[in-house]
Amino acid sequence: MAIDEVRDQRTQVNDFAIKLANVNGTGSASANSLLMQAIFRMGIPVSGKNLFPSNIQGLPTWYEIRVNRTGYTARALDYDLVVAMNSQTYAQDIADVRHGGYVIYDSSWPLDPDLSRDDVTFLGIPLAKMCLENFKAPRERILMKNIAYAGAVVALVGIDVELVADLLAETFARNEALRDSNQRALRLGYDFAMEHFRCPLPFYVERMEANGTSILINGNLAAALGCLYAGATVAGWYPITPATAVMDNFIQLCARYRREIVASEDPDVPDTTRNNYLIIQAEDEIASIGMVLGAGWNGARAFTSTSGPGISLMNELLGLAYYTEIPAVIIDVQRTGPSTGMPTRTQQADIMMCAYASHGDTKHIVVFPANPYECFEFAVQAFDLAERFQTPVFMLSDLDIGMNDWVVPELRWDDAYVWDRGPVLTDEDLSRMSEFFRYNSANDDFVAARTLPGSNEKGAYFIRGSGHDKYGHYTENPPEYQEVVDRLKKKHAASAAHVPAPVIERRDGAAIGVITIGSCDLAVREALDQLADAGLPADFLRVRGFPFVAEVRAFVEEHEHCFVVEQNRDAQLRSLISIETGVGIEKMHPVLAYGGFPLSAQQVVDSVLAKLEN
Amino acid sequence: MPSITKPLIPLSPLPKNDLGLTIRDYEGQMSTLCAGCGHDSVTAAIVHAFWELSTPPHMIAKLSGIGCSSKTPTYFVRGAHGFNSAHGRMVPIATGAIAANRELTYIGISGDGDSLSIGLGHLMHGIRRNVKMVYIIENNGVYGLTKGQMSASADIGSRPKKGEANALAPIDPVTTALSLGATFIARSFSGDKEQLVPIVKAAIAHNGFALIDVISPCVTFNDHEGSTKSYKFMRDHEVKEVQTDFVPIRAEIRAKIPADDAIKVTMHDGSVVQFRSVPEGYDPHDRMKVEEYIRDRQSRGEIVTGLLYVDESAKELHELNATPTSALAKIPYASLCPGAATLASMQEDFR
Numbered sequence: 001m002a003i004d005e006v007r008d009q010r011t012q013v014n015d016f017a018i019k020l021a022n023v024n025g026t027g028s029a030s031a032n033s034l035l036m037q038a039i040f041r042m043g044i045p046v047s048g049k050n051l052f053p054s055n056i057q058g059l060p061t062w063y064e065i066r067v068n069r070t071g072y073t074a075r076a077l078d079y080d081l082v083v084a085m086n087s088q089t090y091a092q093d094i095a096d097v098r099h100g101g102y103v104i105y106d107s108s109w110p111l112d113p114d115l116s117r118d119d120v121t122f123l124g125i126p127l128a129k130m131c132l133e134n135f136k137a138p139r140e141r142i143l144m145k146n147i148a149y150a151g152a153v154v155a156l157v158g159i160d161v162e163l164v165a166d167l168l169a170e171t172f173a174r175n176e177a178l179r180d181s182n183q184r185a186l187r188l189g190y191d192f193a194m195e196h197f198r199c200p201l202p203f204y205v206e207r208m209e210a211n212g213t214s215i216l217i218n219g220n221l222a223a224a225l226g227c228l229y230a231g232a233t234v235a236g237w238y239p240i241t242p243a244t245a246v247m248d249n250f251i252q253l254c255a256r257y258r259r260e261i262v263a264s265e266d267p268d269v270p271d272t273t274r275n276n277y278l279i280i281q282a283e284d285e286i287a288s289i290g291m292v293l294g295a296g297w298n299g300a301r302a303f304t305s306t307s308g309p310g311i312s313l314m315n316e317l318l319g320l321a322y323y324t325e326i327p328a329v330i331i332d333v334q335r336t337g338p339s340t341g342m343p344t345r346t347q348q349a350d351i352m353m354c355a356y357a358s359h360g361d362t363k364h365i366v367v368f369p370a371n372p373y374e375c376f377e378f379a380v381q382a383f384d385l386a387e388r389f390q391t392p393v394f395m396l397s398d399l400d401i402g403m404n405d406w407v408v409p410e411l412r413w414d415d416a417y418v419w420d421r422g423p424v425l426t427d428e429d430l431s432r433m434s435e436f437f438r439y440n441s442a443n444d445d446f447v448a449a450r451t452l453p454g455s456n457e458k459g460a461y462f463i464r465g466s467g468h469d470k471y472g473h474y475t476e477n478p479p480e481y482q483e484v485v486d487r488l489k490k491k492h493a494a495s496a497a498h499v500p501a502p503v504i505e506r507r508d509g510a511a512i513g514v515i516t517i518g519s520c521d522l523a524v525r526e527a528l529d530q531l532a533d534a535g536l537p538a539d540f541l542r543v544r545g546f547p548f549v550a551e552v553r554a555f556v557e558e559h560e561h562c563f564v565v566e567q568n569r570d571a572q573l574r575s576l577i578s579i580e581t582g583v584g585i586e587k588m589h590p591v592l593a594y595g596g597f598p599l600s601a602q603q604v605v606d607s608v609l610a611k612l613e614n
Numbered sequence: 615m616p617s618i619t620k621p622l623i624p625l626s627p628l629p630k631n632d633l634g635l636t637i638r639d640y641e642g643q644m645s646t647l648c649a650g651c652g653h654d655s656v657t658a659a660i661v662h663a664f665w666e667l668s669t670p671p672h673m674i675a676k677l678s679g680i681g682c683s684s685k686t687p688t689y690f691v692r693g694a695h696g697f698n699s700a701h702g703r704m705v706p707i708a709t710g711a712i713a714a715n716r717e718l719t720y721i722g723i724s725g726d727g728d729s730l731s732i733g734l735g736h737l738m739h740g741i742r743r744n745v746k747m748v749y750i751i752e753n754n755g756v757y758g759l760t761k762g763q764m765s766a767s768a769d770i771g772s773r774p775k776k777g778e779a780n781a782l783a784p785i786d787p788v789t790t791a792l793s794l795g796a797t798f799i800a801r802s803f804s805g806d807k808e809q810l811v812p813i814v815k816a817a818i819a820h821n822g823f824a825l826i827d828v829i830s831p832c833v834t835f836n837d838h839e840g841s842t843k844s845y846k847f848m849r850d851h852e853v854k855e856v857q858t859d860f861v862p863i864r865a866e867i868r869a870k871i872p873a874d875d876a877i878k879v880t881m882h883d884g885s886v887v888q889f890r891s892v893p894e895g896y897d898p899h900d901r902m903k904v905e906e907y908i909r910d911r912q913s914r915g916e917i918v919t920g921l922l923y924v925d926e927s928a929k930e931l932h933e934l935n936a937t938p939t940s941a942l943a944k945i946p947y948a949s950l951c952p953g954a955a956t957l958a959s960m961q962e963d964f965r
Contacts, residue, residue, distance in 0.1 A: 040965075041965070214965075215961050215964035215965055216964055216965065217964050225957070228951075228952065229951055229952070229957070231947050231950040231951055233714070233942040233943065233945065233950065234710060234713045234714050234942060236706070236709075236710060257952040257956065258950065272936070273936055274936060274937070274938050275935060275936045275937050275938075276937075276938065276942065276945055276949060276950060277937075277942070278713040278714075278931075278932070278935050278937050278942060280709065280710075280713065280743070282706065282739070283735050283736065283738075283739040284735065286703065286706065286736075287703075287705075287706035287709075287735075287736055287739065288706075289706075290699075290703050290705075290706025290707045290709070290710060290736070291706050291707070291709050291710030291713065292710055293699075293707050293710060294697075294706065294707040294708060294709060294710025294711035294712070294713070294714065295710040295711060295713055295714035295943070296710075296714075297697060297707075297710075297711055297714075298710075298711045298714035298715040298941075298943050299714065299715070299943040299944075300713070300714035300715070300941075300942055300943035302710060302714065316700055316703075317699075317700055317703060320699060320700050320703075410958075410961055411957055411961060412954070412957070413951075413953065413954040413957045413958075414954065415953055415954045417951075418947075419947050452715075452943070453675050453695035453711070453715065453718055454672065454673060454695070454715060454717060454718055454941075455672065455695075456672050457671055457672045457692075457693035459672075460671070460672055460692070460693050460694060460695050460696075461695070461696070462687070462688060462696035462697075462698060463696060463697045463698065463699075464698040465698065465699065465700055466698065
């Protein structure tokens, strides 16, 4: 089958994409996610991607919903239905509808005839007029327009309207006025569509049982949950898009699950609360990581969450942590760089920076989740790795994972989990030793046991970022200095066996290998299915941890054509694989998407085919 | 060798503190600073203060940034846990350490470059959070380790050993700290151990961020004619009108507190700071008056030393965050993890 035919295999049921074009700050986000959540509740695989501006009010914003019975929920680039609510972007939004698709527009005003297309059906709904007639408060008239068009979409694609009404009732359980106006708006849009259009459209939803016990969650919440379950007690942070919600969520989770009520013994004195955590909003990211190091030195599980600009600032102290061997967890929710870049757009361009953060010879442990499920799991593992190897560990999420809601399997916790504190000496251990030196007793992982401040005098030592020997003493002596940094290199290499293993999936007859990372996962899997249908089966490897295990190099070597799919301009993963495994960089063809929007299968397929045809 | 172990010479019976330790037990390695460096006198005062207070050495955490001053934690309390961090970054590291384990006594040693230039932002926020630690600025007006550049604390007209006189206004840690709401502010002179030891002891007892600006002359780069941070300048311009005694929490000494109307401040741990003499109308609780007095003296070219301001009523970092009285780092995992059943039930809301 030719690739075009593969792509045209669209069914009418549970297989379409909607693009909703709005003005930001008008309340559209809640209406849009309502649609997505309703489809999820109908048991159908679905995704919602919020493509929003770095702005509070007035700029264009889009929300894309992809419904796919097979589970292909990466971003789609051809839209069956566009809800064009933003006059600033009408022209582009209407141009984006696929041939034979549909456009919903607000017919309170006439549509510019220049924007019309013969191959697309225009569905006019007088949304502004309806809301003007039905609602009094000016703000309500704007907000309810969103729920009204959502109601129309519900009718047009066959979403269960009662289910949507239930969702609204849950959302506004505590606000009767809002609940009523939302319900009215929903019915206004729904009834209008049912009355004026043939519902459903040729593409529509039908209930499935695909979601089982799956949940709808964003990566920032999942990461915060991971930190909670890992036993983190100290966090230092500085607000930054798109990472802020990691700490917002952690704060809320701690308030709910880490707060104890201490009963007062005096009836006249009220009970007090006791917080088994301390989260500090720092003055900058330098201070954030400094706080994490101080707490890690003292034996608390501590972390920070940030994005690329924050890592740039943290570089100095990350080197200190590496060289002095202090555990630290850094969650980097990547956004589009360089510099301020595009703060509300996604990218995977911090790979190199995190792998080698700070001046001098440094190498760090990095884990790469692909979705919120892995954000939860890897966050916990990051703390274990950090303490086991006494070093900073990065978790590289991104804006797409962090801020969008994903359908993922239910998060699971094993109550038998034991946290890995790494080699730490107690006073009792010290009493059995003739003397203690910080770095001279490395284990099989090349990690030396540490003491914690407060341990007895025999365990006291002096941490220094300046040159030190294996005893922890200041040195400027070449062999003594090298002995320590050489061990650090071996320690880093030893951690490869403990970072999350790559996901490898093979297909019969594959001559092509495709390597990818993080949130590219779903788009690459979809692309590989399309390529297989077109007669080009490809093997798949998703890197989930750095340093790399030997399978990564072997995978590159065993394929005639190997592609590395990632979301940055400079093919950073490809370079890192080459540098660290020694495999020739020419063995890997880069497939790059770095415009700031989540990857789609089409981009991968097109790049692979273009390369193979040359 | 930059680090030399100090020989432990047993001198005929040295006095012992409550823990049965002598002053030698509170010393560290041999200083590698220049002979006559003011910082070594500060080190000696710290050694005395901890010995006199009978603080268990292993319950002390000593931190620093980078610079000559930041080398000094190596030279006191060898049994303490030390952290020589990065330039200007000691406050955040100390803040995180204190967040994790509030059971230790924290002392940070910094310099004027470390505190007033590269680390000024962190210092201000450490003050603002009222992190419970002693923070000593060994202030000599120059960058010693890089050989004599003027620092942000250098006074207008102050001359480096080579080059032009400084034309920029100084950042004064004392008046800056006053404006930021600091809860313990002192200034002293490294050449005056008698004054410095009780101030350090009071700082250790203080329930919050205790800032001590110690003018500590740099004998190599800033002790010449034309310097305002020299031994001679300090001896000529120091004003010691605010004088305090520190009375530790011990019954037999508490009885000796004279029952006059001298200003007394009861510290968090029950010890007492007693102002032996203050200028007329001076109130160490009145931020405005303290600042007015310091500025008035400054305008006359005089440097006021002593424990200048104290507020023992403010809450420190942990009290502000309602954390347990014991270390967060010691909470058993079972008390931190909500468990599988909770994870399952909370996910009902995610569907």
